Amino acid sequence: EVQLLESGGGLVQPGGSLRLSCAASGFIFSNFAMTWVRQVPGKGLEWVSGLTPGGDSTYYANSVKGRFTISRDNSKNTLYLQMNSLRAEDTALYYCAKDFIRGGSGYYFDYWGLGTLVTVSS
């Protein structure tokens, strides 16, 4: 059974940093692109960042480019999101999600975690 478990969320002051993790199981992690998507409670979905199966190519939404860094450790089946220079508008539930297509570039996502809540406030 595919499982994705996010962790690392919490309360942080504006300008601060957090590192999110997503532990994956139930599939060959190194074969699939992964992504982070966020959602302000009660609002819509916003794609944040994605990376290819090997981690060699990374992609970012304009809203986080230069502040967030996505990475993965295929030996630990874990996806990461390093978030720096956090702003109030980064407050959201952060989901990690698995690409639908093995070896794909991350067109759409068939398994999602339950999310970890990030709150940026003084």
Place this chain on the structure above:
Amino acid sequence: EIVLTQSPGTLSLSPGERATLSCRASQSVGTRYLAWYQQKPGQAPRLLIYGASSRATGFPDRFSGSGSGTDFTLTISRLEPEDFAVYYCQQYDSSLITFGQGTRLEIK
């Protein structure tokens, strides 16, 4: 960046009725790169349609997707109580992904 605009924002229908949800793109989207998700309260989104018209595992055939270019449609032929949720379209273009703002399908 391709902007997706979903309409209507809220759709109020009764069980048994037909639902038609629209997703319009600011630029042409390859059909291969268009997906729909269903999200229920307190749950993560669930992939419903991929490649504009292929149904994901676990969804019955009352759900169908269609469209091309800039206009895409999600149709639910006969609503069941469990279908009332928020639906999002999503596109992939040049390694960037965007979502529509969602359509809330509510019981009338």
